[in-house]
Amino acid sequence: MKILVCISNVPDTTTKITFTGDNTEFNTAGVQYIVNPYDEIALSRAIELCEGGKGTVTVINVGEAATEPTIRKALAIGADDAVRVNAAPRDAYFVANQIAAYAKSNDFDMILCGRESIDYNGSQVAAMVGELLDIPSISIIKKLDYDGNTATIEREIEGGKEVVSVSGKFVASCAEGTAEAKIPNMRGIMSARTKPLQVVDAVAVEEVGKITKFETPAPRGAVKLIPAESAEQLIDLLHSEAKVI
Amino acid sequence: MSVLVYVEQVEGKFKKSVYEAVSYAKAIADQQGTSLTAISIGNVAESELNELGKYGASKVLKVETDQLQNFVNQAYAAVIAEAATKEGANIVVLSNSFSGKGLAPRIAVKLKAGLIDGAVELPTNEGGFSVKKTAFSGKAFAITTLTSANKVIALNPNSFGVKENATTATIEAFSPEVKSTDLAAIVKEIVRATNKVSLPDAELVVSGGRGLKGPENWGMVEELADLLGAATACSKPVSDADWRPHSEHVGQTGIAISPNLYIAIGISGAIQHLAGVSSSKVIVVINKDPEAPFFKVADYGIVGDAFEVVPKIISALKAHKG
Ligand SMILES: Cc1cc2nc3c(=O)[nH]c(=O)nc-3n(C[C@H](O)[C@H](O)[C@H](O)COP(=O)(O)OP(=O)(O)OC[C@H]3O[C@@H](n4cnc5c(N)ncnc54)[C@H](O)[C@@H]3O)c2cc1C
Ligand SMILES: Nc1ncnc2c1ncn2[C@@H]1O[C@H](COP(=O)(O)O)[C@@H](O)[C@H]1O
Numbered sequence: 001m002k003i004l005v006c007i008s009n010v011p012d013t014t015t016k017i018t019f020t021g022d023n024t025e026f027n028t029a030g031v032q033y034i035v036n037p038y039d040e041i042a043l044s045r046a047i048e049l050c051e052g053g054k055g056t057v058t059v060i061n062v063g064e065a066a067t068e069p070t071i072r073k074a075l076a077i078g079a080d081d082a083v084r085v086n087a088a089p090r091d092a093y094f095v096a097n098q099i100a101a102y103a104k105s106n107d108f109d110m111i112l113c114g115r116e117s118i119d120y121n122g123s124q125v126a127a128m129v130g131e132l133l134d135i136p137s138i139s140i141i142k143k144l145d146y147d148g149n150t151a152t153i154e155r156e157i158e159g160g161k162e163v164v165s166v167s168g169k170f171v172a173s174c175a176e177g178t179a180e181a182k183i184p185n186m187r188g189i190m191s192a193r194t195k196p197l198q199v200v201d202a203v204a205v206e207e208v209g210k211i212t213k214f215e216t217p218a219p220r221g222a223v224k225l226i227p228a229e230s231a232e233q234l235i236d237l238l239h240s241e242a243k244v245i
Numbered sequence: 246m247s248v249l250v251y252v253e254q255v256e257g258k259f260k261k262s263v264y265e266a267v268s269y270a271k272a273i274a275d276q277q278g279t280s281l282t283a284i285s286i287g288n289v290a291e292s293e294l295n296e297l298g299k300y301g302a303s304k305v306l307k308v309e310t311d312q313l314q315n316f317v318n319q320a321y322a323a324v325i326a327e328a329a330t331k332e333g334a335n336i337v338v339l340s341n342s343f344s345g346k347g348l349a350p351r352i353a354v355k356l357k358a359g360l361i362d363g364a365v366e367l368p369t370n371e372g373g374f375s376v377k378k379t380a381f382s383g384k385a386f387a388i389t390t391l392t393s394a395n396k397v398i399a400l401n402p403n404s405f406g407v408k409e410n411a412t413t414a415t416i417e418a419f420s421p422e423v424k425s426t427d428l429a430a431i432v433k434e435i436v437r438a439t440n441k442v443s444l445p446d447a448e449l450v451v452s453g454g455r456g457l458k459g460p461e462n463w464g465m466v467e468e469l470a471d472l473l474g475a476a477t478a479c480s481k482p483v484s485d486a487d488w489r490p491h492s493e494h495v496g497q498t499g500i501a502i503s504p505n506l507y508i509a510i511g512i513s514g515a516i517q518h519l520a521g522v523s524s525s526k527v528i529v530v531i532n533k534d535p536e537a538p539f540f541k542v543a544d545y546g547i548v549g550d551a552f553e554v555v556p557k558i559i560s561a562l563k564a565h566k567g
């Protein structure tokens with residue numbers, strides 16, 4: 001079994017988000033980058049499925065050389081090898097085309113993504129890869145079992161879940177529940193340095209759009225404190241002042 | 246030219262988020278000086294389809310093909326893209342629901358369209374065709390300009406509102422061919438709690454954190470939510486500890502929500518939690534620590550022990566409801 005896991009390089013979750021150039025560019029100064037948390041979940045499930053010599057896990061990242069520490073982290077967690085498509089990840093459509101191009105010339109049984117990247121929150125790449133390869137894609141899954149040919153998947157729906165079965169190749173985007181994120185151990189960290197990391201060129205993709213400006217949410221007014229003894233006042237305020245109930 | 250909106254049915258009914266998507270799509274159609282067509286897939290009663298007219302759809306394509314009774318994004322995307330082509334629609338709108346997230350990217354690829362996911366406002370013609378969407382898990386917004394001829398927009402629930410716009414919808418059957426390879430994913434089972442308000446599109450949300458000490462103390466959270474008609478949510482450590490299901494976890498690595506009211510009980514307000522909830526319209530924080538960071542982004546705050554404060558609120562709410 002061969003599994004391809006797509007990993008994106010994103011700002012650490014504690015990052016304070018600011019912009020430069022008249023709010024046209026994300027301010028990367030002092031930002032720590034990590035493996036997108038959902039991709040860690042996808043990777044961890046892929047490693048579990050391959051345990052005991054049942055298969056191999058390749059991670060792919062579309063990014064410039066600066067993303068290599070993030071790729072090494074994925075190798076330390078337990079991926080067997082890695083591919084970096086050497087280009088700035090312009091948008092989801094560009095990224096999806098790179099991953100699909102690589103997957104076309106390299107045979108994988110399944111391709112796993114995270115449910116969304118925590119920077120641009122597109123939730124786009126997985127289903128786009130599915131469409132570009134003309135194979136099923138299941139978005140926002142929370143359970144994945146595989147018997148070597150058929151996958152049984154639970155996906156999130158409003159207020160519940162849906163169980164889906166797929167035979168043959170597929171793409172899925174993983175959310176919590178799919179696996180516990182694995183933490184690299186010392187052996188993993190040591191071996192990550194020598195695991196293969198192949199760099200490939202990007203394919204050309206037409207531009208469909210781009211981010212032209214960022215905004216930050218308007219600051220809120222000061223909090224109105226209600227004494228705990230008269231907590232019941234809250235209901236009145238929510239009704240007559242805030243008008244939300 | 247026209248605008249096409251996909252109306253997702255759940256057990257033959259449309260939810261509020263669908264009417265919101267229709268209202269939004271109608272506003273775009275007006276901007277473009279064109280009409281709005283809706284497409285519904287699966288069995289939906291005529292009376293329910295007629296409702297779509299109320300929000301501005303002048304035509305409804307109904308697809309009742311047997312093989313399409315269950316949602317399979319690959320096949321649905323093919324049908325919607327085909328409808329867009331047939332209708333000459335260059336803008337496709339849908340709700341950014343769980344199914345919408347699996348569908349929109351496939352439609353976009355088929356139509357070679359730029360895709361805006363998580364849109365929160367109407368397009369403006371600044372720079373061509375630009376739409377504001379959430380980014381960095383609610384820590385910011387990104388204005389995205391689409392340059393492709395076709396465009397797909399997935400609207401975040403609770404960001405535009407439902408707007409009536411009385412039109413009479415004509416209903417037309419549409420029965421496209423479905424490729425068997427588009428039906429490779431097979432739906433085996435659907436489990437849905439019908440007595441609960443679903444979190445992603447809830448207008449009111451009551452949420453609990455580690456301050457509640459254990460799952461056995463969620464009774465008051467659920468009671469408050471039930472009385473309000475609200476959905477329940479929780480912080481990440483709470484779902485990590487299996488006190489509550491993962492589907493309730495909100496924040497940067499959970500669901501991002503923007504309800505009219507978010508009540509946070511015993512939640513400290515870590516940056517990753519705030520990311521997913523800070524676009525709520527009104528935030529109430531109940532925490533015994535006056536220094537809890539959550540108070541900085543709250544509209545109303547109560548410094549006190551949740552086990553004393555929440556029962557008081559519950560009785561006040563009961564009295565208010567009479
Ligand atoms: C990569 C990453 C991603 C993350 N993503 C998320 C995310 O998506 N969502 C999320 O929520 N967190 C996320 N976190 C975790 C986040 O950093 C915090 O640890 C978490 O939000 C804290 O949860 P909490 O507020 O419930 O618990 P705590 O921080 O333990 O806070 C409990 C609060 O309850 C109060 N309290 C205690 N007893 C009472 C009482 N009797 N009455 C009233 N108040 C009381 C305390 O004063 C305290 O403020 C993430 C962390 C990382 C590293
Ligand atoms: N630059 C990238 N390289 C590789 N995979 C990516 C990249 N960006 C996004 N992905 C994958 O696509 C998923 C969804 O990303 P997005 O559509 O941007 O929200 C992520 O969780 C990753 O699995």
